Amino acid sequence: MIKHSDLSKLAYHELKKRILKGNLAKGQKLVQEKIAAELGISRMPLHKALQMLESEFLIESIPRKGYFVKEHNLKDKIDAFECREVLEGLAARKLAKNVDHEKIADKLASFFKPYLNNSDINNESYRKADQDFHNTICELSNNTVLQKMDALANYLQMTFTYGLLRTPEETLPEHMEIIEAIREGNGEKAELLMRKHATITIDKLEKELKA
Amino acid sequence: MIKHSDLSKLAYHELKKRILKGNLAKGQKLVQEKIAAELGISRMPLHKALQMLESEFLIESIPRKGYFVKEHNLKDKIDAFECREVLEGLAARKLAKNVDHEKIADKLASFFKPYLNNSDINNESYRKADQDFHNTICELSNNTVLQKMDALANYLQMTFTYGLLRTPEETLPEHMEIIEAIREGNGEKAELLMRKHATITIDKLEKELKA
DNA sequence: TCCAATACTTTTGTATACAAAATACAGTAT
DNA sequence: ATACTGTATTTTGTATACAAAAGTATTGGA
Numbered sequence: 001m002i003k004h005s006d007l008s009k010l011a012y013h014e015l016k017k018r019i020l021k022g023n024l025a026k027g028q029k030l031v032q033e034k035i036a037a038e039l040g041i042s043r044m045p046l047h048k049a050l051q052m053l054e055s056e057f058l059i060e061s062i063p064r065k066g067y068f069v070k071e072h073n074l075k076d077k078i079d080a081f082e083c084r085e086v087l088e089g090l091a092a093r094k095l096a097k098n099v100d101h102e103k104i105a106d107k108l109a110s111f112f113k114p115y116l117n118n119s120d121i122n123n124e125s126y127r128k129a130d131q132d133f134h135n136t137i138c139e140l141s142n143n144t145v146l147q148k149m150d151a152l153a154n155y156l157q158m159t160f161t162y163g164l165l166r167t168p169e170e171t172l173p174e175h176m177e178i179i180e181a182i183r184e185g186n187g188e189k190a191e192l193l194m195r196k197h198a199t200i201t202i203d204k205l206e207k208e209l210k211a
Numbered sequence: 212m213i214k215h216s217d218l219s220k221l222a223y224h225e226l227k228k229r230i231l232k233g234n235l236a237k238g239q240k241l242v243q244e245k246i247a248a249e250l251g252i253s254r255m256p257l258h259k260a261l262q263m264l265e266s267e268f269l270i271e272s273i274p275r276k277g278y279f280v281k282e283h284n285l286k287d288k289i290d291a292f293e294c295r296e297v298l299e300g301l302a303a304r305k306l307a308k309n310v311d312h313e314k315i316a317d318k319l320a321s322f323f324k325p326y327l328n329n330s331d332i333n334n335e336s337y338r339k340a341d342q343d344f345h346n347t348i349c350e351l352s353n354n355t356v357l358q359k360m361d362a363l364a365n366y367l368q369m370t371f372t373y374g375l376l377r378t379p380e381e382t383l384p385e386h387m388e389i390i391e392a393i394r395e396g397n398g399e400k401a402e403l404l405m406r407k408h409a410t411i412t413i414d415k416l417e418k419e420l421k422a
Numbered sequence: 423t424c425c426a427a428t429a430c431t432t433t434t435g436t437a438t439a440c441a442a443a444a445t446a447c448a449g450t451a452t
Numbered sequence: 453a454t455a456c457t458g459t460a461t462t463t464t465g466t467a468t469a470c471a472a473a474a475g476t477a478t479t480g481g482a
Contacts, residue, residue, distance in 0.1 A: 055266035079356040086297035145290040
């Protein structure tokens with residue numbers, strides 16, 4: 001049990017939290033000296049933290065000007081969701097074709113057990129299960145590039161979307177269908193269902209964009 | 212010897228070049244002080260460059276140990292290619308559904324004009340056209356997340372694969388088919404063909420993996 | 423009053439210095 | 453000879469200092 005103080009990681013997590021909580025306004029400039037003083041560290045580890053946040057698209061750097069909190073509009077969310085659609089489709093296909101597809105299906109199903117035959121679903125808790133479901137699918141995909149990419153796309157979408165985009169009543173059956181396709185070992189079906197699952201949400205977002 | 216304009220960017224490009232050329236062996240440790248002295252800069256801008264390379268999966272950092280040139284095996288290449296398959300499929304679909312799909316098809320076709328009805332194709336030059344084709348598809352997709360992600364996946368694959376994986380005679384007709392689907396405005400067909408195009412290459416890579 | 427040129431302040435980019443951890447090494451005990 | 457241990461060296465992590473660019477305020481002129 002070795003604790004590395006690692007100031008840059010601490011700064012990274014603190015700033016990430018602030019951006020997500022909305023404590024730092026979109027478009028706001030992040031003055032290095034100011035933040036460093038606020039966090040009680042020097043600019044060097046802070047700089048490392050800022051670069052990590054930049055590679056996650058949370059902030060952006062303009063040379064000789066500084067770092068700015070990125071503004072994410074609906075279009076960006078849709079873009080991220082579109083990528084997630086195809087990436088998680090790929091992940092679902094790979095899981096279904098995995099030799100352990102039945103075990104994997106069991107694990108995925110476990111996230112939703114509490115909500116089956118339940119007429120009064122707690123939104124916040126279901127949201128967590130939904131997140132676990134999508135994350136696990138990519139983690140088990142056995143594709144390292146996919147894991148990193150989906151984390152990004154997923155993240156961009158999650159971060160700036162508070163609450164559920166669709167109701168548990170709507171998405172729960174879709175989730176279970178995907179899980180069953182994986183259990184059957186039907187890769188093409190699993191991919192198709194996963195993509196359909198995402199497409200419905202994208203359509204909803206696009207209607208918002210037009211409105 | 213480097214002019215004082217943007218030392219970190221210059222260091223980034225220099226190191227990237229060295230890694231790609233293979234001047235830096237895979238797994239090799241990058242001692243900061245040493246490289247900084249070599250490039251004639253301090254550790255601060257070098258550090259920035261190292262972090263940029265890390266976010267591109269070219270090197271990896273182990274806390275308190277240092278940065279190491281990443282080793283990319285065949286499995287990693289296949290992983291990257293699988294992501295590219297679905298991401299560029301998405302891009303092709305979006306292009307076909309774009310109002311300007313005919314113009315886009317013309318632009319894409321222009322890359323391959325010199326090779327049509329040509330029995331003696333120069334491999335190196337065709338490789339460049341192939342790269343342009345794939346890059347342009349993502350650039351025109353009008354999806355910022357896709358653009359960045361595909362650059363990564365594409366990059367990982369390109370970097371460590373010298374030469375063509377399949378012959379021009381084999382891939383040229385596939386490219387033209389994709390372009391025609393885009394010209395027709397048939398998104399589903401364009402996506403399907405693009406994925407098929409990638410899948411054939413993945414199968415080839417997977418056979419190598421087993422051998 | 424308005425504009426522009428210039429001085430001043432702030433902020434980023436870069437270099438250097440120092441502390442702490444990791445690594446290499448030598449010497450000792452078994 | 454080998455394993456262990458304490459010490460020296462190397463290397464990373466962090467802080468501070470300074471130079472250059474960007475931003476802001478001020479002053480002088482029309």
